[in-house]
């Protein structure tokens with residue numbers, strides 16, 4: 001009960017293109033329910049000619065690969081044979097394939113969520129990636145968090161990945177002498193200075209981390225704290241002290257970013273002089289490499305050069321373990337060099353907090369849409385971050401506008417959404433995650449229903465022959481899955497590349513990604529629609545499928561008759577089959 005397409009490419013095979021499938025239609029691939037409830041596929045002329053065109057390149061053994069059955073990868077995957085986290089398993093059993101969440105969720109870990117039980121609650125609540133922000137807390141503090149997440153993964157079977165976010169070398173305030181925040185009132189005069197104030201900190205004083213601050217500012221400049229959450233006007237300079245009058249009152253938080261505006265535009269000359277990765281950042285990066293984090297997010301990226309530099313640094317230092325580099329788009333320069341930066345990176349983040357301080361706020365939504373679209377085109381995972389549920393730092397329910405903002409990011413099919421203050425220091429971190437999860441699942445379902453009669457938009461295939469084969473296979477597999485209303489796509493992938501190509505197609509069904517290493521499994525946790533499993537492989541596709549089916553059936557995660565489309569990066573083939 002299976003059909004397979006194989007792409008055998010002898011060294012000098014002529015390039016072939018797959019026929020473009022016509023728009024989705026119920027009659028193209030009729031699905032007939034047989035008495036035994038299994039489904040069979042009637043091959044239409046277009047599919048059969050497609051099969052014919054490709055089967056002429058098949059091995060004589062036809063559609064069953066006579067590979068080295070029995071050759072198992074050296075990795076052992078524990079007594080159960082397959083690793084998947086308890087939450088995904090429960091979700092699959094309870095709601096079936098269709099309602100699994102496709103958009104991934106990232107939580108910034110801070111004082112509100114750093115305990116083991118709190119981290120576990122977030123993992124149970126759907127956290128795919130834990131972010132630690134090196135702007136705040138000591139390395140020891142972060143190390144403890146990493147250790148706890150690891151323990152959670154080991155003991156409870158989660159695959160929560162860790163993202164380390166660098167501080168970057170923009171100017172920011174110092175801490176507030178131990179206070180969690182400081183309130184400013186309209187018209188108050190505050191002093192910003194490079195002086196390190198002792199404790200207790202004199203009233204209305206703020207330390208600034210940048211030595212040239214007093215030289216750079218001019219009377220009349222506007223000083224924005226945290227992207228405009230609080231605003232001041234510079235009124236007087238006295239030596240190293242800069243006196244400012246509060247024009248938009250609010251709450252100052254430790255280490256908050258500072259930006260200067262003059263005559264309506266950002267003063268950015270100074271930023272251009274600063275390195276993207278500061279000396280402190282390099283030490284943090286060494287720490288991240290030593291700790292084996294999965295992602296390093298680089299703040300205030302200006303060009304592709306710094307990403308390339310960091311990637312070769314990691315390659316030389318990380319001894320084979322791969323760390324993905326995420327470029328944070330949060331400056332004017334990052335928008336100018338968008339395409340080259342994304343191309344050089346392993347993913348991008350729309351860091352709307354600082355971005356909104358560097359470009360007019362009303363330009364943030366279109367920048368977000370551009371970045372998300374470009375990342376999708378270039379097949380790089382993209383994260384939408386900051387203020388998604390900002391009011392939930394203080395209140396147990398989000399505003400309608402926040403729910404609409406989350407919905408928009410889900411509708412744009414960003415790979416992941418990120419909580420910042422909501423989970424780091426808010427009063428309702430678990431509730432914020434629950435809101436993110438329920439809104440996400442609801443909007444995804446609605447959007448699938450809305451789009452179900454539209455033609456599937458598939459990614460362009462690259463110009464490199466070697467790459468284009470996998471891309472064509474994944475495009476076809478995704479299209480077949482949508483047309484046949486398959487229950488799931490299965491992908492067997494050692495590096496994760498083929499899984500990301502399927503994710504890029506944003507198919508209607510979830511993608512079960514089987515991989516041999518825990519690190520790839522964790523990294524895939526950032527990508528849209530992927531449910532990553534760890535499994536040891538045979539070289540033989542049928543053996544892998546049979547093994548997977550029996551393991552997943554035994555755990556109640558799939559059942560006989562489910563329609564599965566399977567691809568693999570070891571064999572260039574697509575298999576269409578019902579679970580026996």
Ligand SMILES: Nc1ncnc2c1ncn2[C@@H]1O[C@H](COP(=O)(O)OP(=O)(O)OP(=O)(O)O)[C@@H](O)[C@H]1O
Nearest residue numbers: 108109110111133135136137253353420421424425
């Ligand atoms: N490790 C930590 N220790 C203490 N407070 C933290 C920590 N991580 C985050 N926070 C608090 O949560 C807030 C929001 O976190 P977030 O990571 O968004 O930081 P941010 O200061 O806005 O910087 P960024 O632009 O890098 O996001 C911070 O301003 C800080 O008050």
Ligand SMILES: CC(=O)C(=O)O
Nearest residue numbers: 351352353354385386
């Ligand atoms: C996430 C982040 O760095 C920002 O929004 O500025």
Ligand SMILES: [K+]
Nearest residue numbers: 165166167299
């Ligand atoms: K940061």
Ligand SMILES: [Mg+2]
Nearest residue numbers: 330351353354
């Ligand atoms: Mg930022």
